Amino acid sequence: MKILLEKGDTEAQIKMAEAMLANKIVSAVERIEYQSQKVQKSDDEVAKAVIDVVGLFGVSTQWTAVYRVLVDYCGWDDDIVKFHKRMNTLLKDVRLKHPCTYQSIQKPLAEHGILAKNFQRWKAYYAPSDDRFFKRQMFIAKKLLELLSINA
Numbered sequence: 475m476k477i478l479l480e481k482g483d484t485e486a487q488i489k490m491a492e493a494m495l496a497n498k499i500v501s502a503v504e505r506i507e508y509q510s511q512k513v514q515k516s517d518d519e520v521a522k523a524v525i526d527v528v529g530l531f532g533v534s535t536q537w538t539a540v541y542r543v544l545v546d547y548c549g550w551d552d553d554i555v556k557f558h559k560r561m562n563t564l565l566k567d568v569r570l571k572h573p574c575t576y577q578s579i580q581k582p583l584a585e586h587g588i589l590a591k592n593f594q595r596w597k598a599y600y601a602p603s604d605d606r607f608f609k610r611q612m613f614i615a616k617k618l619l620e621l622l623s624i625n626a
Contacts, residue, residue: 512549513624520548521564523621527614534572535607537561538582538589539614546593547624554579582611593626 483491524540531537541557544550550557554576561574572578583590586607588599593615601608619626 513547513622515548515622517564519622520544521568523618524561524565525568525570526621527618528570528572530614530617531572532610534575534578535582536572536610536614537574537578539611540574540618541579541583542589542593542596542611543615543618543622543624547619547626548622554583582607597626 527540540561541550541554545552545557550560558574558576558579565574588596588601588608589611596612596615599608601612
């Protein structure tokens, strides 16, 4: 990636361009680091763990935590439509109080920036003490990791 500077750029513009470049470099390094942490889990192992953890859901938007764990650690596709279809195929014979829907995953990702990031970033995030939403997501993610015997 290059920074294109033009005559007349202010010092603030130059610093912003440098910061954007540095951020892109860090993101690329993190992406490579996170991709190396994948583990193989069978569909049966995933289904059993997900059924157990969905029983702990208080709200349907906690599917976002399941999505994050399976994408980050088990190599599931991060496309929400594909994830949703795969999960519903996997659990087609299971009646759930909180079924997996596109909206139950997408809405929290759009509304809470940290949820769209790799779980490693979640662990470093300091949620405000009154942020119950993030804490519920973190609880489900940690429980699913435990059920799948994944050290994160």
